[in-house]
Amino acid sequence: MSKPLLKIDNMSIVFSSPDEADIEAVRQVDLSLTPGKTLALVGESGCGKSVTARAVLRLLDKNADVRTGSIVFTPAGEDATDIARLKPDSLAMRRIRGNQISMIFQEPMSSLSPVHTIGDQIDEMMTIHEGLGGKAARERTVALLDQVGVPGARERADAYPFQLSGGLRQRAMIAMALACTPQLLIADEPTTALDVTTQAQILDLLRQLQADFGMAMLFITHDLGVVAEIADEVAVMYLGDVVEQGSVFDVFSAPRHPYTQALMNSIPKMSRKADRVRLNPIKGTVPAPKDRPTGCAFTSRCPHAFEPCASVRPVRTDVGNGHHARCHLLTQAPVEAMA
Template sequence: MTQTPDHPILSVRGLKTHFNLREGLIKAVDGVDLDVRRGKTLCIVGESGSGKSMMARSVLQIVTPPGHVVEGSMAFSRDGKSSVDIAKLDPAGKDIRAIRGRDIAMIFQEPMNSLSPVHTVGDQLVEKILLHHKIGMKAAIERTVEALDRVGIPDPRRRLSSYPFELSGGMRQRVMIAMALGCRPAMLIADEPTTALDVTTQANILELIRTLQDETDMAVMFITHDLGVVAEIADEVAVMYLGQVVERGSVEDIFYAPQHPYTLALLASIPKLGARHAVGKRLKAIEGMVPHPLDRPTGCPFNTRCPEAVAGLCDRTEPALSELRPGHFGACHMRDPQHLKTINPVEA
């Protein structure tokens, strides 16, 4: 297998992550298909409760028990010549531990939940590098200084002795990015990394990730609910709802030719710069709320909130993710070419 720019570094097919609780079965991730490509950014979007973060955690097999990956494949190929199915690896085994951090790194929304408050920044970064690379302490320290410098930490050598609580929120997030990139991963998973930051710091972090990606040809999976961020950084977009990808395609497809009613509703809820809204007029909002996972509707998961839902169809039969046009996929009965042929064969 020869590496090409379009060849996925991570190919996820039919991924299911379930939680068996006394109250019932929660299908946190329910049959996700997506690809992440080298040098490209895939943004995962959707409301809270859509399964975005759980899907990302499933990729690294860090799902908290009693949750676990029950089905599907996650083919990861760093060099394009060989691949490993992460779904088949023991979540506590040495093979997946070697992939975490070294090949696929992850940064989270709140760095203070990921950084130890009782260890210095330098100790934490050096420890991770030593864990994944067979180099000496001196080389690990120099690589740590280099990583801190690359993410814009002033006087990086002095910061080795700083504790996380001594840094601002933006600086802590830069430390997290430095920790993620210290092992030079092929792929970065960023789970809402800018949500808790002010607008200026958020812009700086996004620019930093983009710059580092350009320098290293790193693949990025970026999880967010902010469609403004998506428009700024995405190459491809996957829209998730109740654990499923309901639409995916290029950023141009999603923003200029959206097909799924949920995607349309998300885009309609964004304030438009320069739009003339009447005084007192409310922005459009999606009706209802994301159902509780234990109260999952039958048929299309979005049918209880969808203005286009057809009784007897959408509330009974779950739509398949079908290719609407080359590279653009959607899961909606009203957009499925095969379904349209059956209900209107002449026009279809």
């Protein structure tokens, strides 16, 4: 197995407030990414996916802090660096951010500058990190836009974000993220606001670019269909906890955590039967972060919850072939409880 490019170990992220108690938004997360592979981070909105990704680039809000754990980044041919120990505005972090690790943000319309052209924003990446001058940077920008499928790339480089469609803005964001050939690409729900046809084109593009550059990819989404199409491994988050992780095949075919099972059961299924089948939603609501149970975060919605669940946090249990889950049913309940 390849040596991890990025290894997150026991990372907790806390948001502080002068008026209320600190809120732990991400709790003791463990993740590992290897070159050429895609790890999908999935879960409901607000579960901590984007906060986890932003921590890797030290782009957290001022009241957020990586309270515990490490984020070890080991680029090819270089020594390991614990990103969690770097200051967000340090020279060492600025050398990594946008250069060795890049991010495609969730909404390109709000992430791109509305007062600068697409070309100027991509040019800037290469000027800062690679020292390319005006004409050389622009030629590289045009080539990148062409590579990601932007028609009329040279003319589009002079366009402002509001002059492009959603799909073209997303492609421009991808071109910007790839400007310095990063070793790790973080894609934060890059297809959420796109129509089905454009979504398929973007996924094909990301797969092709990953094959061309050999980069690792952290793909954040709540769409399990997208996960099945693009990812090698999947980590399922709930209320800041990674409750299950493993290969896409293992997690999808034999989910071991009740939350993952509920997610899989809630997917609408195509049927030839004349009778309409009701959707199977997950009952209950996600607790507020300040009301999170001491033990398993899914306790209040879990149909299998029993005495230790609310008070004792489950251990990360290996269920075989690198497949892990945090659930008391795996260590304390009878085998038939998981049937």
